[in-house]
Amino acid sequence: MNNFKFLLSLILAIIIITGCSYFNKLKEKLDYKNKKEITVQESKEPSYDDDIIFYNKYTDAINKLRESGEGVYKDYLRDIPVTSGINKNTLIIPVGLSLSVAGFERTLKEYKRSLFDSGELSKLKASEIMKNEVEPELKNLLNTMDEYYLIAKKVSDYYSDSEFKNDLSRIKPYDEEIKSAYVKYTEAVSRLSSALKKYKPKREKRDPDSFSNPDERSSELMIASYGDILDAAEEFYESFSKLKFKGNDNEALKYFREYERIFEQKKQNVLSAEFTEKTKFMKYNFEDYFSKTSDKFTASGNKFFSDYRNFKSEEVFKNKYNExxxxxxYMVQSYNTSISSINSVMKIR
Structure with missing residues (x-):
């Protein structure tokens, strides 16, 4: 009897020990699985770097969409005479307008697919507050540009196909439509730019001379120079974008002159700096590419300000303004390209 009790106790002990071991292992597996799931979830949270990538991609989108939209209006004003002077015998060759409208369609389609059809923009991560404020403004801009494109295409076809010769009654309404669409488009661009600007990453300024490695020193010099130039350009743009026909141009002109001063100062710094074989391309790129786009920008700016007080009409003002x-x-795009090339080669930021 005692042997039986001992045997029964032994069997129960084995069962208990085995069961505990099994449950401990099961618990460990569950804990590991939960920990793994938590780690995966945490890795999906947007980081500061995600915000920077989001900002840069949206900045690039704004620049390209703005270029397309402004190009259409610029070519409309250039190719189509003042409406009051058009008759059925007027020679109109709107080649520039037709090409701009076609380019506008391609750019618009590219960014609509990117945002609405599982493209690059739709997959960008960012902090919730940033994404919730900026992304709807881009959607609004694309929808506004849809309307702008349809009107621009209609107007372009009207003149390209010489329909105006048979029906002059649409000249004035079409002129009013495209100008109204342009205003709505510029307002949408402004709202998106303002929303995005709130989240502009603070530029980290580092002294190039603090780097002992010559390649790193050259790279930091270039990044700092480009950054100072762009800061001055953005100050000018913010003021210039508020300028109206027959308005006061003093503030915009002040920021424009400051841009010229900063650019020349940084240009001299770059051209007088030493570069190794690895980094010479940075100097050449600045001299042969970026500087040329800046020169065109300052040339158009100087022409604008020298003629500003003599503009005879708002159409002339808008034409020169758009130039x-x-x-x-173009200058901002060359800046983005230049910075990307430096970062891709040096991988310092």
Whole structure:
């Protein structure tokens, strides 16, 4: 009897020990799985770097969309005479307008697919507050540009196909439509730019001379120079974008002169600096590419301000204004390209 009790106790002990071991292992597996899931979830949270990437991609989108939209209006004003002077015998060759509208369609389609059809913009991560404020403004801009494009295409076809010769009654309404669409488009661009500007990453300024490695020193010099130039350009743009026909141009002119001063100062710094074989391309790129886009921007700006007080009509003002904006956008695009090339080669930031 005692042997039986002992045997029964032994069996129960084995069962208990085995069961505990099994449950401990099961618990460990569950804990590991939960920990793994938590780690994966945490890795999906947007980081500061995600915000920077989001900001840069949206900045690039704004620049390209603005370039397309401004180009259409610029070519409309250039190719189509003042409406009051058009008759059925007027020679109109709107080649520039037709090309701009076609380019506008391609750019618009590219960014609509990117945002609405699982493209690059739709996959960007950012902090919730940033994404919730900026992304709806881009959607609004794209929808506004849709309307702008349809009107611009209609107007372009009207003149390209010489329909105006058979029906002059649409000249004035079409002129009013495209100008109204342009105003709505510029307002949408302004709202998006203002929303995005709130989240502009603070530029980290580092002294190039603090780097002992010559390649790093050259790279930091270039990044700092480009950054100072762009800061001055953005100050100018913010003021210039508020300028109206027959308004006061003193503030915009002041920021424009400051841009010229900063650019020349940084240009001299770059051209007088030493570069190794690895980094010489940075100097050449600045001299042969970026500087040329800046020169075109300043040339159009100087022409604008020298003629500003003598503009006879708002159409002339807008035409010259748009020339400055287009050249400004080219300069900003060359800045983005230059910075990307430096970072991709040096991988320092």
């Amino acid at each position: 400055v904006i287009v050249n400004y956008n």
